[in-house]
Amino acid sequence: MPASYDYAERICRKLPRRLRQERENAGMSRYALEKRMGVSRDMIGDIEHGEAIPTLHLAGRLAHGLEMRLWEFLRTLEE
16 A cells, blocks of 8 residues: 555544544533534534544534634644
8 A cells, every 4th residue: 555545544543533632622512513613413423433534624614613723633633
C-alpha cells in the first residue's frame, strides 16, 4: 500500500476519539454540538464511534461547531 493510504487510515482511526475529546473539552454535549452544526446527534455519534467518516464539508461544520478553525481541528489528528 502507498504511504498516503496508511496516512489516511491513521487519520480515520484518530478522528472519532479526537472529535469526542474536543467536544468534551469544549464542555458540549452531542445535543449542543448538533444545535451549533445543524447535524444530527446520531451522525455525530456515528462519527465518534468510527461508523462514519465526515466529508471535508462536514469536518468544516464540526470545527466551526467546536469553535475551531478547520486546520486546527485537522492538525490535532496528526499529533
